[in-house]
Amino acid sequence: VSSFLDNVTTVILMTPVAIRLCEVMSLDPVPVLLGIIVQSNIGGSLTPIGDPISIIICSNHFFTKNGITFTKFVAHTLPGVILVTIQSCMHLRFVFRDPQSLRLNEPKEFKDLRREIKVWQRAANSLSSYSKDADLVRATLHKKVKLLKRTLRRKQRGLDSNDAYTHTLQELKLKYPIKHKMLLLQACAALTFVLVCFFVQSVPKWRTLPLGWLALLGVIALLIVLNRDDMEHLLHRIEWTTLLFFAAMFVMMECVERLGLFACIGELTKRIILFVDERHRLA
Structure with a gap:
């Protein structure tokens, strides 16, 4: 996304969604936001429109004079972006290899399991070994403790999180549905039109408008398609x-x-x- 939108815009769009998901999943939003920022900066360096620095570089008359087009810029930056993306993903995966380190606090289910394990362990330790029946009961209690510990480890690894994930997903769909599907389709169509114009602009015979005017053309086309009555209110929000x-x-x-x-x-x-x-x- 950051390759075709400004990286600041991408972060502004993704931050509320990431924070809300972290609240639902009881995760620390700081590492998630850091990952979004890193990937946004990497993606923004791929195209001439993804980063203000790239815009400054490509708007220089030296580049336009030597025929540095949108496609050529992407072709030269793509190998480096791929390598940096792989490296950053591996680094983030290594740093946050333990999913539990991302959690703000332990879920109530895990706390209840730990409390139950302590209760069974205390009961097993309180038994004396004067009879075979006591040894049998102690062995049964130790098996129960091992079973609970295994269940706790399995839940911590996330093997039993499918039901919670499905429930959370359904809750998010009900609370935050897409309110304006037609507006979403129109915006996607305008964005696709602008991207096609960016690549077509690389053809020598069709190189008529600079990248800035092509982006402005897409914005004007979207405003015309919307046909909003409260256009003044919309312009005030820019x-x-x-x-x-x-x-x-x-x-x-x-x-x-x-x-x-x-x-x-x-x-x-x-x-x-x-x-x-x-x-x-x-x-």
Whole structure:
């Protein structure tokens, strides 16, 4: 998702869902949110539209002059993104290899089992070994304790969590259904249209509009299809401050580049490196 949406937007969309799921499953949301942030940053580096840095790079006239299109950018970044994704997934899987470490507190079912195990153990230890009947009862109690411990380990591994998972899933479906299915289909259609335009823009003969105008075209098409009466209220909900911030940042970066500040910084850096002894330049 972050490859075709801004990574900040992806995190904003996924965070409420992740937090709600963590509340239902009694999990610590911090590790889950960290995983979402890591994967969002990795996915955003795949395409020119997934990250503000990629947008700045691809909007540079040097790239457009040398024919760096949407498809070429994806083709060059795809191998690195695949490797980093595999590494990050393996790392997260290793760090959180114990599912119980993600839980905020132990479920009541596990606490009841532990309490029952202690009761049976106390009963077994309280018996004396003066008769065969007492030894038989003690052996029976120890078997009961072993059975309860095995049940507790099995439940902790999640082998008996299918019923709980099904119940939780049904509860979420009832409480949080899709309220506007038509709006979802229209938004998916507009997003698909924009993505197709991004890839078609890589064809030399059809390279007419930049990526920014293609995205704006998809937004306008979605607003036309919606045909909302409360369009003013909808426009008020747009975060214009964020949009203006990025627009002003891009304008400032272009002004600084045309003033030659970047070239001056590069030249000063080169002189400092040349001033150092050749043996220590890579230190």
